[in-house]
Amino acid sequence: MSQPQPTATEDLLRLEHQVCFALHSASRAFGGVYREALRDVELTYPQYLAMLTLWEHGELPVKRMGELLRLDSGTLSPLLKRLEAAGLVQRTRNPEDERSVIVRLTSAGSALRERAQQVPRTIAASVGLDLDELQSLHGMLGRLTEHLDASVGSAAAE
Structure with a gap:
């Protein structure tokens, strides 16, 4: 189904013509599907993204995780604290640079990858x-x- 095209200057300000709103709406809809798909693995969507990053790259400095996830440390740090409290990751100071924190998967975090295998399939079926x-x-x-x-x-x- 094609979107109506704006014909006048005032039509440019109609909500239905905003690409940003279409992306926002799709993002919220994705959020609902991910909430359902992630229920079995007991992760939130942001936690899932963090775990995907660690499953793909292995241990990482928090700064690099933030770059990959496009998250600032004020958002990422509490998320990692919750993952650590759940026993899925471990955070330690880098012995070579005390200012840097390294995040690595625990054995439980590594094992969770197997349970998460169904998530992309569930999402693909919903798209x-x-x-x-x-x-x-x-x-x-x-x-x-x-x-x-x-x-x-x-x-x-x-």
């Missing part, structure tokens, strides 16, 4: 797009993010 459409959407969102990041970067430089 309503075939694999080609999903890959195309992923590529478009990646390009959109790059352009928006560059736009913010160039605006900050002015």
